[in-house]
Amino acid sequence: MSGEAPKPGHDAGAPPVVEFRGDVSKTFNAGTAKAYTAIHHLNFRIDDIPGRGEFIAIIGPSGCGKSTLLSLIAGFNTHIPATTGEVLVRGNPVTGPGRDRGMIFQRYSSFPHRTVLQNVTFGLEIHKRELGLNRSTMNDMAMEWIKKVGLDGHEQKYPSQLSGGMQQRVAIARTLILKPSIILMDEPFSALDEPTRIGMQRLTIDLWHDIHATCFIITHSISEAVYLGDRVWIFTKGPGTIAVEIKDLIPPSQGVDPLEIQERPEFKVALEAVAREFKKVTQ
Ligand code: ADP
Secondary structure: OOOOOOOOOOOOOOOOOEEEEEEEEEEEOOOOOOOEEEEEEEEEEEOOOOOOOOEEEEEOOOOOOHHHHHHHHHOOOOOOOOOEEEEEEOOEEOOOOOOOEEEEOOOOOOOOOOOHHHHHHHHHHHOHHHHOOOHHHHHHHHHHHHHHOOOOOOOOOOHHHOOHHHHHHHHHHHHHOOOOOEEEEEOOOOOOOHHHHHHHHHHHHHHHHHHOOEEEEEOOOHHHHHHHOOEEEEEOOOOEOEEEEEOOOOOOOOOOOHHHHOOOHHHHHHHHHHHHHHHHHHO
């Protein structure tokens, strides 16, 4: 996938939003008896699609390095630098976390001692000087996002007073309020029951089209990958790498309900193709 030509509609002069080049790998505890290579031979570029963004869904066996890939993009100090190769965001090597990248985890990451409103303003408070924000503007912005994620009326509650799905809505609002151009989601809906999960998929598709970000989502669910993804990557067993990219078969899902799309023939074809490749890669 390295050296892929930018697609029509891309700004040909702009660097890719995310690029892994030079055979990116990550070996933990390198040089010791505990050395373990989590990922290797990763080369890809994700170009900006102005006014739209793109959704990359990643599936693969447990422990094959999917979270390691996201952590390298996020710039977590437990993971950077890569052992070999280069990880670039908009042409610059990743040297740490940044406001341009937001992460949403499976485990609810809200602060228990803060209300919903205070959780959603948290990121703004950290960056208030550079963003030129005062308390009242931050609260107004937070209320706007609280409404967008459907938590209107719950803003004074604490996370412990909310269901799992509602807590994940807080995490989404907290992340998206900073308008990151890259959103990294690590099995964000795995802990939720099926109806809640479908509601969250619906919300994710709606909000993503609102903020035009490039999103990476790790999921165990092939149907979630096909619904949310514009392309689906299937990872090999560890050390992980992208074994297959499926793109052309994936039907567009903007404005289509996750339950409704499951009935469409083109969705079923994509689902079967991804499942078949997944089986081949992971057997
Ligand atoms: P996945 O997300 O696909 O389940 P991970 O990226 O979390 O996989 O982990 C891949 C492998 O790397 C696992 O064997 C894990 O134990 C190991 N690993 C992840 N992070 C670290 C770390 N900070 N130190 C040592 N090993 C790690």
